[in-house]
Amino acid sequence: MQVHMKGLKHMVGNRGGLEKLNNPFLKLMISWLDIEGATSLNISPHFPTLQNSIHEIETVTSTQFLETILTSWDHKCRTLGDIHAALRTTAGVATYINQQTSMATADAGSNFWRDDINMARLLGPAYQEILRLEGKPLPHDITHKDYSTIAAREAFRRAVLLFLAAVKIRWGARAYELPRHLDAFRQIARLPGVQWGAVPEMNLWAHVVAALLEEKDKKEDMMDSLSGEMEVERMWHIETIVGIMGTLGLERGREAVDAARGIVWVEDILGERAGVLEREIDMFLER
Numbered sequence: 001m002q003v004h005m006k007g008l009k010h011m012v013g014n015r016g017g018l019e020k021l022n023n024p025f026l027k028l029m030i031s032w033l034d035i036e037g038a039t040s041l042n043i044s045p046h047f048p049t050l051q052n053s054i055h056e057i058e059t060v061t062s063t064q065f066l067e068t069i070l071t072s073w074d075h076k077c078r079t080l081g082d083i084h085a086a087l088r089t090t091a092g093v094a095t096y097i098n099q100q101t102s103m104a105t106a107d108a109g110s111n112f113w114r115d116d117i118n119m120a121r122l123l124g125p126a127y128q129e130i131l132r133l134e135g136k137p138l139p140h141d142i143t144h145k146d147y148s149t150i151a152a153r154e155a156f157r158r159a160v161l162l163f164l165a166a167v168k169i170r171w172g173a174r175a176y177e178l179p180r181h182l183d184a185f186r187q188i189a190r191l192p193g194v195q196w197g198a199v200p201e202m203n204l205w206a207h208v209v210a211a212l213l214e215e216k217d218k219k220e221d222m223m224d225s226l227s228g229e230m231e232v233e234r235m236w237h238i239e240t241i242v243g244i245m246g247t248l249g250l251e252r253g254r255e256a257v258d259a260a261r262g263i264v265w266v267e268d269i270l271g272e273r274a275g276v277l278e279r280e281i282d283m284f285l286e287r
Helices: 002-014 024-041 064-076 078-103 106-112 116-131 147-170 178-189 200-212 219-226 232-248 253-261 267-285
Strands: none
Touching: 002 024, 024 116, 024 147, 064 078, 064 200, 078 116, 078 147, 078 267, 116 147, 147 178, 147 200, 147 267, 178 200, 178 232, 200 232, 200 253, 200 267, 232 253, 232 267, 253 267
């Protein structure tokens, strides 16, 4: 795939670049295939964001909590500064979808999720931002001042990719990368010595999203977990979530999920699963 995309980039470059192509559908198709490959391989896309992508999204009222958190990072967690744009763009995706689906009638809402052209135009900028973030080496010393925030940075990054994959699936597209990013998130979550309370709100959001999108988060598995037979992977997520809740002074599962809702959330995608997670958290707290 890499060889083909490099060859395609060379061919397109000889014609003046992607924006110089006359066929708008061809431009979008090339851009989206590039993003699909980059997402699967966890690399930067070869082509830049298209000019006709959906950029201008009104998010002033819907992302106030997120903006407050990002402002606090400027003082506490400077290693997270370069992820701001990716989180804002992803929040814009969520805001746009929530606006469109809340205003739509049932039939119009169904049509919204069938418009794959808008899917590519909307998700493209968010994927570009998150995939172009360069990795940062994790210090070997767990007492290093940046150890926990660097781990959190990659956890945020993977959680954003999980969230965008869930949006793709809701749109009817394939998300072959989802298991790979879930596995990567699990490995990050199990790193020794990470203080997830260092940036608790965003770590809570990342772990809530990962818990909601676990591969085995099917109805029958949900029923098993509610009967007390919680699977190992979900137990790990929930234990971490409960630990972060303690830092934030949250006492119930609903409070934890509501905190995640205030950051990046699409009710039409995550809402149905949230109730089960809330009950799982409460069951854990009541043990």
